[in-house]
Amino acid sequence: MGHLDNKVAIVTGAGRGIGREIALLMASEGAKVLVNDLGGEASGEGKDIKVADQVAADIQEAGGEAVANYDSVAEYENGQKMVQQAIDVFGSIDIVVNNAGILRDRMIFNMTEEEWDAVIAVHLKGTFNMTRAAAPHFKAQKSGRFINFTSTSGLIGNIGQANYGAAKMGIAGMTKVTALDMARYNVTANTIAPFAWSRLIGSIPTENEEQEKRVEKLKKMTPGNIAPIVSYLGSDDASDVTGQIFGVRGKEIMLFSQPRPIRSAYNAEGWNVEDIGETVKEAFKNDFASLNVSSDVFPYDPLV
Numbered sequence: 001m002g003h004l005d006n007k008v009a010i011v012t013g014a015g016r017g018i019g020r021e022i023a024l025l026m027a028s029e030g031a032k033v034l035v036n037d038l039g040g041e042a043s044g045e046g047k048d049i050k051v052a053d054q055v056a057a058d059i060q061e062a063g064g065e066a067v068a069n070y071d072s073v074a075e076y077e078n079g080q081k082m083v084q085q086a087i088d089v090f091g092s093i094d095i096v097v098n099n100a101g102i103l104r105d106r107m108i109f110n111m112t113e114e115e116w117d118a119v120i121a122v123h124l125k126g127t128f129n130m131t132r133a134a135a136p137h138f139k140a141q142k143s144g145r146f147i148n149f150t151s152t153s154g155l156i157g158n159i160g161q162a163n164y165g166a167a168k169m170g171i172a173g174m175t176k177v178t179a180l181d182m183a184r185y186n187v188t189a190n191t192i193a194p195f196a197w198s199r200l201i202g203s204i205p206t207e208n209e210e211q212e213k214r215v216e217k218l219k220k221m222t223p224g225n226i227a228p229i230v231s232y233l234g235s236d237d238a239s240d241v242t243g244q245i246f247g248v249r250g251k252e253i254m255l256f257s258q259p260r261p262i263r264s265a266y267n268a269e270g271w272n273v274e275d276i277g278e279t280v281k282e283a284f285k286n287d288f289a290s291l292n293v294s295s296d297v298f299p300y301d302p303l304v
Contacts, residue, residue, distance in 0.1 A: 001030070002028065002029035002030025002031075003029045003030070003231060003232070003235040003237065004026055004029040004030045004031035004095075004231060004234060004235055005029075005030035005031075006030065007026075007030065007031045007032070007094040007095055007234065007235075008031065008032045008033075008034075008086050008087075008090040008091070008092050008093050008094050008095070009023075009026050009031045009032070009033050009034070009094065009095035009096070009097060009234060010033075010034045010036060010082055010083070010086055010093065010095070010096050010097065010130065010134070011023045011026065011033060011034070011035060011036065011097040011099060012036045012037075012073050012082075012097065012098055012099050012100035012126070012130060013036065013037055013073075013099040013100030013101060014033075014035045014036055014037050014052065014055055014097075014099065015035070015037030015039055015051030015052045015054070015055055016037070016051065017223045018099060018149075018194055018223040018226050018227075019037065019097075019099040019100070020055050020223070021223045021224045021226065021227040022097055022099065022226065022227045022230045022231070023035050023055055023059065023066070024055070024058065024059065024062075024227070025224075025227040025228065025230075025231050026095075026097075026227075026230070026231050026234065027059040027062070027064035027065070027066060028062065028064065029231050029235075031064075031094075031095065031231075031234070032064075032065040032066070032089075032090040033056075033059060033064070033065070033066045033067075034066070034067055034068075034069055034082060034085060034086045034089070034090075035052045035055045035056045035059070035066050035067070035068050035069065036052065036068075036069040036070075036071065036073070036082060036100065037051045037052040037055070037068075037069075037070065037100075038070060038071070038072050038100075039051035039052060039070060040102070042102060042103055044102035044104075044118055044122060047070065049068070049070045052068040052069060052070055053068045055068070056068040065090070067085070067086075067089050067090075069082055069085060072122070072126075073098075073100045073122060073126030073127075073129055073130060074118075074121040074122050074125060074126050074129070075129070076125075076129050076132075078129065079126075079129035079130045079131075079132060079133035079134075080133045082130070082133065083130075083133040083134050083137065087137070092137075092141070093134055093137050093138075093144075094143065094144060094145065094234075095144070095145045095147070095234040096130050096131065096134045096144075096145070096146050096147070097147045097230060097234070098126065098127040098130050098131070098146070098147070098148045098149060098171075099149050100122060100123075100126055101122060101123050101149070102118065102119060102122045102123075103119070103161075103164060104116075104118055104119050104163060104164075105160045105161055105164070106160060106162075106163075107159075107160050108162045111162060111163060115163060116162075116163045118163075119163035119164050119167055120163060120166065120167050120170075122167075123164070123167035123168060123170075123171060124166075124167040124170045124171060124174070127148055127171050127174060128174065131146055131174070131178060131189075134146070135178075135181075135182065135187075138182065138185060138187045139182070139185045139187070142185050142186050142187075143185075143186050143187065144182070144185075144186075144187040144188075145187070145188055145189075145233060145234045145238070146175070146178055146182075146187070146188065146189040146190070147189075147190055147191075147192065147230050147233050147234060148171050148174070148175045148189070148190070148191040148192070149168075149171065149191065149192055149193075149194065150168045150169070150171050150172040150175070150191045150192065150193050150245060151164065151165070151168040151193055151194075152193050152195075152247075153165040153168055154166065154167070154168030154169030154170075154171075154172065155168070155169065155172065155193060155245070155256065171191060172191055172245055175189045175190065175191040175243070175245075176189075176243050179242040179243035180243070183242065186239065188233070188238065188239065188241060188242035189242055189243065190233050190238075190241060190242060190243070190244045190245075190246065191244075191245050191246070192226065192229065192230065192233075192245075192246045192247070192248060193245065193246070193247045193248075193256070194223075194226045194247075194248055195221050195247065195248060195249035195250070221249060221250045225248055225249075225250055225251065226248050229246060229248055229253060244256075262287055263283065263284055263287050265279060265280045265283050265284070267279075
């Protein structure tokens with residue numbers, strides 16, 4: 001007996017890397033899987049149907065059930081088509097894993113509108129498109145699982161990824177709202193920030209020894225480490241886990257804190273600019289979050 005027996009899952013971006021490992025593990029746990037992948041480059045350009053076909057074939061060869069899909073999640077109607085395809089082929093839809101993504105990195109002062117729009121369309125709008133398509137079915141059957149992907153590029157920040165960071169932070173917010181909207185229908189929504197080597201981070205520069213060491217450590221964090229928590233969150237065992245942000249780094253699973261005020265200042269007379277500079281800044285300065293995503297924020301050595 002698998003943890004996902006009789007479940008039907010859609011996994012977007014399932015042709016390579018993290019998405020592929022998720023699709024394979026879910027299938028091995030008994031799920032019937034719609035393997036979605038456009039088969040494009042990391043930038044989102046191009047198309048190759050063989051990418052999704054190969055994963056579906058691997059699942060079938062191992063004795064599982066799978067069907068391939070090659071649509072872009074960036075188009076609203078494609079979300080509807082994918083959900084309907086899963087229902088037509090397998091009879092239902094139980095799990096949606098929003099993993100598809102692209103990168104168009106550029107410093108904010110050089111980023112083009114097209115680079116911004118393309119990344120937002122795949123990550124943020126793509127997550128909405130798939131969620132919107134599946135939500136009515138989940139609502140009607142009073143069950144379902146949404147598992148989305150965020151990133152520390154949004155939660156903490158990362159140089160040259162304004163488009164990606166904005167999309168990923170948006171996904172975190174959308175997931176929380178989805179969890180609230182769907183709670184009365186026994187539907188959960190969670191998000192994961194993965195630490196794993198994949199082609200989307202394969203362009204990290206290695207111009208000095210420190211960067212080379214960082215990349216070598218990241219390469220040890222394989223995509224397969226991400227798949228177990230995704231399968232768990234898709235299972236009945238996780239029916240009471242919702243609205244959470246998890247991190248997975250090597251063999252370590254983290255739970256992110258929920259944003260909450262950490263300090264406040266009050267003035268019965270109200271504030272003026274000078275008072276803020278002299279009083280509030282002084283009171284808050286030790287709590288100001290660092291913008292430096294360094295080892296003191298997230299050490300790159302995975303715990304074993």
